[in-house]
Amino acid sequence: MRIAVIGGTGLIGTRLVGQLTRGGHDVVVASRATGVNSYTGEGLAQALAGAETLIDVSNSDSLDEAAANEFFYGSTLNLLTYGAAAGVAHHVALSVVGTDRLARTEGGYFAAKAAQEQLIVRSGRPYSIVHATQFFEFIANIADAGTRANVVRLSRALFQPMAADDVAAAVAATAVATPLGGMAEFAGPEQFRLEELVGRHLRERSDLRDVRVDPLARYFGTDLEERELMPGPGATIMPTTYAEWIASGGRPAAAPEAVASRVVARG
Numbered sequence: 675m676r677i678a679v680i681g682g683t684g685l686i687g688t689r690l691v692g693q694l695t696r697g698g699h700d701v702v703v704a705s706r707a708t709g710v711n712s713y714t715g716e717g718l719a720q721a722l723a724g725a726e727t728l729i730d731v732s733n734s735d736s737l738d739e740a741a742a743n744e745f746f747y748g749s750t751l752n753l754l755t756y757g758a759a760a761g762v763a764h765h766v767a768l769s770v771v772g773t774d775r776l777a778r779t780e781g782g783y784f785a786a787k788a789a790q791e792q793l794i795v796r797s798g799r800p801y802s803i804v805h806a807t808q809f810f811e812f813i814a815n816i817a818d819a820g821t822r823a824n825v826v827r828l829s830r831a832l833f834q835p836m837a838a839d840d841v842a843a844a845v846a847a848t849a850v851a852t853p854l855g856g857m858a859e860f861a862g863p864e865q866f867r868l869e870e871l872v873g874r875h876l877r878e879r880s881d882l883r884d885v886r887v888d889p890l891a892r893y894f895g896t897d898l899e900e901r902e903l904m905p906g907p908g909a910t911i912m913p914t915t916y917a918e919w920i921a922s923g924g925r926p927a928a929a930p931e932a933v934a935s936r937v938v939a940r941g
C-alpha cells in the first residue's frame with residue numbers, strides 16, 4: 675500500500691516510516707525537509723499522488739495556541755483538500771488523549787488540536803484519529819515548559835505516558851486497517867503523577883533542577899484537572915514501561931536517511 679506520512683521526519687514520523695517500510699509498504703516521507711509543506715501546499719499534490727492512505731504526524735513549530743492553531747488549521751485543510759483530489763481513501767491523524775475535554779475548558783495547544791480533529795470529522799472524508807498519551811521522549815519538554823528560574827513547577831495531574839515506538843505501532847496498525855470514522859485511544863502501561871515522573875526523569879539524566887508541585891501550574895497553556903490527561907477505559911494499553919524504555923537507552927529517532935523509503939524530491 676502506498677502511504678504518505680506527513681511529518682515523516684519527526685519523532686513519531688521517523689519511527690512510523692521505519693515500521694511501515696519494514697511492513698512492505700511504499701512510504702512517501704513528506705515534510706519541509708523533503709520539499710513538502712502541508713501549510714503552504716508546496717509539493718503536496720506530488721507527495722499524495724497514488725497514495726491510498728495519508729498519515730498526518732506533523733506538528734507545529736511553536737506550541738503556543740495562536741501559532742499551533744494557524745498551523746493545524748491551514749495544514750489540515752490542505753491535507754483534506756489535496757487528499758480528496760488525489761483519491762486518498764483513509765486520512766489518519768495523530769492527536770492527544772484528552773484533547774476534546776482540555777480544549778473545551780481551557781484552550782492552549784489543545785484548542786488547535788481540537789480544531790484539527792473537527793476539520794477531519796466534518797470533512798466527510800474516510801478517517802481515523804489516533805489519540806496517544808504523552809511520549810516518554812516528551813518528558814524533557816514537559817520539564818522545560820514548566821521551568822522558571824531553574825525550578826520545574828508542575829501540577830499533580832495523573833498521566834499514563836508511552837514510548838514513541840509504541841505510538842508509531844499504534845498509528846501504523848490503525849492506518850492499514852479500515853477507517854474508523856472515529857477515534858481510538860492508546861496509552862502506556864503505568865500511571866504516574868506528572869511531578870513524580872518528571873522528577874525521576876531529570877534524576878536519570880543527572881539534571882539537578884528542583885521539581886515542585888504547583889497546583890496552579892499550567893500545562894502548555896492549560897490548567898489541568900487531576901484526570902484530564904488520562905485515557906478512558908476502552909484505551910488499548912501498549913507494552914513498554916518507563917523502566918524498559920530507560921533500559922533501552924531511551925532510543926533517539928533514527929536519522930531519516932537511514933530509513934529505506936521513497937523520499938519526495940525537493941522542488
Ligand SMILES: NC(=O)c1ccc[n+]([C@@H]2O[C@H](COP(=O)([O-])OP(=O)(O)OC[C@H]3O[C@@H](n4cnc5c(N)ncnc54)[C@H](OP(=O)(O)O)[C@@H]3O)[C@@H](O)[C@H]2O)c1
Pocket residue numbers: 680681682683684685686687704705706707708710711712713714731732733734735749768769770771787805806807808809812
Ligand atoms: N508530545 C506528545 O507527548 C504527544 C502526545 C500525543 C500526540 N502528540 C501528537 O503527535 C504529533 C507528532 O509529534 P512529534 O513529537 O512526532 O512531532 P515532531 O517531532 O515535532 O515532528 C514534527 C514533524 O512535522 C513536520 N512539519 C512541521 N511543519 C511542517 C509543514 N509545514 N509541512 C510539512 N511538514 C511539517 C516536521 O518536519 P520539517 O521540519 O522537515 O517540516 C516533522 O517531521 C503531533 O501532532 C502531536 O500533537 C504528541
